[in-house]
Amino acid sequence: ISKAPTSPGLHVVHIAAEMAPVAKVGGLGDVVTGLSKALQKKGHLVEIILPKYDCMQYDRVRDLRALDFEVESYFEGRLFKNKIWIGTIEGLPVYFIEPLHPDKFFWRGQFYGEHDDFKRFSFFSRAALELLLQAGKKPDIIHCHDWQTAFVAPLYWDLYAPKGLNSARICFTCHNFEYQGTAPASEMASCGLDVQQLNRPDRMQDNSSHERVNPIKGAVVFSNIVTTVSPTYAQEVRTAEGGRGLHTTLNLHSKKFIGILNGIDTDAWNPASDSFLEVQYSATDVLGKAENKSALRRQLGLSRANPRQPLVSCITRLVPQKGVHLIRHAMYRTMELGGQFILLGSSPILHIQREFEGIVSQFQNHDHVRLILKYDESLSHRIYAASDMFIIPSIFEPCGLTQMIAMRYGSIPIARKTGGLNDSVFDVDDDTVPLQFRNGFTFLNADEQGLSSAFERAFNHYNNSAETWQQLVQKVMNLDFSWDSSASQYEELYSKSVARARAAQRT
Ligand code: ADP
Known part of the structure; x- marks a missing residue:
């Protein structure tokens, strides 16, 4: 007789701009893959949504195919079709969004550093939610990362929960508070967010400019869970010296803010099996x-x-x-x-x-x-x-x-x-x-x-x-x-947040 799991698995969807090894600029890409693999191993259903970049390492994606299902998503007052692809990376199911927009948002030969990054990634954040809605998915957790997908948090509560995509709690992880993605407030209208409603000091307005909005601040305000990548850094960013202007916001929302140390991929980094080495070795054979x-x-x-x-x-x-x-x-x-x-x-x-x-x-x-x-x-x-x-x-x-x-x-x-x-x-x-x-x-x-x-x-x-x-x-x-113990901490945060939401629904 197989043992029944003590608690049912969660359905977790990561929406991110990077995923190792196919689309990696820094640590963010490693975290999305490492955390997802560890959560999957613990019995959760984990899916990832990425932009379909031209410059991805396509040889590391298995079984890539286009779905015969297109998703229409809003941009600057009009709807544009998106082709949806699915494939497997490191054993994880991944959806890729290819916008059929004449500006070819993710067909630029690089991941970041384009003049329209703010519009490209706010578009992507919305298209990812649109995909979940139109596919009828009911995730327990939507986990977004860094400023590029921080828009998911306000978009979810303002537009998508009312449309019926309302099963989820939102978790946001900031991998580096140095990069906040601020822009003139008016640019936010391109993805359909309400500039008047959101450009307020208690919402998305940047703490140092009334004319600018700050996606990271928006995600801190509108997410159920906010994390960063180590306990000490979580403390540092709550101080004026370390917070890059966001310390007051983080202190205001400190109850839902926590630092969890990243793990490393102990399969990829293993001296006992590393084929790049002259000879393999281990702690018992140094x-x-x-x-x-x-x-x-x-x-x-x-x-x-x-x-x-x-x-x-x-x-x-x-x-x-x-x-x-x-x-x-x-x-x-x-x-x-x-x-x-x-x-x-x-x-x-x-x-x-x-x-x-x-x-x-x-x-x-x-x-x-x-x-x-x-x-x-x-x-x-x-x-x-x-x-x-x-x-x-x-x-x-x-x-x-x-x-x-x-x-x-x-x-x-x-x-x-x-x-x-x-x-x-x-x-x-x-x-x-x-x-x-x-x-x-x-x-x-x-x-x-x-x-x-x-x-x-x-x-x-x-x-x-x-x-x-x-x-x-x-x-x-x-x-x-290894990711094992860090993934357990995320698991606990997710479960508690989901349980709180369910309890609130019942009362
Ligand atoms: P950051 O994400 O700020 O660059 P991290 O320490 O989180 O710093 O991650 C750095 C990763 O990039 C490590 O896996 C490291 O081995 C790798 N790395 C950094 N520079 C190089 C390089 N020049 N060649 C190969 N790998 C590198």
């Missing part, structure tokens, strides 16, 4: 890690004279958020302390890219430093595996994934105590933290001194005892950064 170190040094032309010479690395987008000047400082500090340094990173910001190109030419053929200024998935795996230490000196960091990936590969993180880093990296020397959680080196002040002191302590530990360092490596490799 010898392979040294082989990967030697292989990477050979591949990159670094000196292999001393196998115990500490290898420090950094894999990142080179943007101010990531503490670019501290990354540069770490490189020089590593050399002074006798280590080797590898940076894999690229920058969308021209002057930063130029600056690092300058450093590259300065260190050409250097025995102990290599900077690789591009995006390279396979090399990133080899670096995580080869490194002894991994630096993440971010100025702010909503969650951060690289510290968790590094630990899974036995590289010890050196991180600034901010956002999700503060929730996942705990200092080896910090007596206030229970011993079993201590897993790296941290510093508080975002300056060279702060970084240097953590660095020196890490090098001391490394040089003092190979044995205790190895124990630390094994310990961090055994930590659980």
Whole structure:
């Protein structure tokens, strides 16, 4: 006899602008896929709605086909047809919306950065709800992400619940409060939202301009559940320094606002089965890690004279958020302390890219430093595996994934105590933290001194005892950064919210 589930599964629909691996710009894409897979494994019905971009990785979508069902959706006073496609990504059912609008909204060769992003994504948000309504779906949870699909929250309550799509609670996750998508209030009319009604201080009006609307604020006001990607970041954005103008709104709605740390995809990031590596290894067999170190040094032309010479690395987008000047400082500090340094990173910001190109030419053929200024998935795996230490000196960091990936590969993180880093990296020397959680080196002040002191302590530990360092490596490799526990927290939020709604309906 099969065991009946203790509670019936929920029907969850994610509406998002990204999904790894087919349409990924940053962490958002990883979260949509990772969380969905984990929820599906727990027995919930999870579906995802994405724009049908021309620049997706179509070879990673299985069984893609167009439905013989078109959805008409509103834009600037008229209705436009949308072709609906369905396919499977990582075992998850995904709907793709292709607007049959002459402006070819998602046929631009890139995901973001177009002059009409606000109109394209508010259109998409509405078309996704229209799809759910016309397909007769009755989801329990509609989960939208970042400003691109934040419009779902006001659209749902103002237009779609009255039309009968009224089974759902709305959950909104903000992956980075830096990007709020504000626009002149009048632009909101294009998707049929009521400018007069919504451009008010208690609704969507931007907190620093009366003529502008803020989609993130709208989603905070109109969603039943609001989350961000780590507990510490959730606290930081409620302060004037960290809130990017939204701290007052978040404080007003603090009862429904919570931070949940992201997980990582432990199938994709697994040193025991990673085919990018020279040799696979695990916590019970860490010898392979040294082989990967030697292989990477050979591949990159670094000196292999001393196998115990500490290898420090950094894999990142080179943007101010990531503490670019501290990354540069770490490189020089590593050399002074006798280590080797590898940076894999690229920058969308021209002057930063130029600056690092300058450093590259300065260190050409250097025995102990290599900077690789591009995006390279396979090399990133080899670096995580080869490194002894991994630096993440971010100025702010909503969650951060690289510290968790590094630990899974036995590289010890050196991180600034901010956002999700503060929730996942705990200092080896910090007596206030229970011993079993201590897993790296941290510093508080975002300056060279702060970084240097953590660095020196890490090098001391490394040089003092190979044995205790190895124990630390094994310990961090055994930590659980899978989606499992984070998905349980989302599951609980969803269930409570649905239960509250049902109870309210009965009374
Ligand atoms: P963010 O989303 O702000 O860029 P995260 O730490 O959340 O930062 O995620 C970064 C992800 O991108 C990690 O999986 C990391 O390995 C990857 N990554 C960053 N830069 C590069 C690069 N140059 N080459 C390969 N992978 C990279």
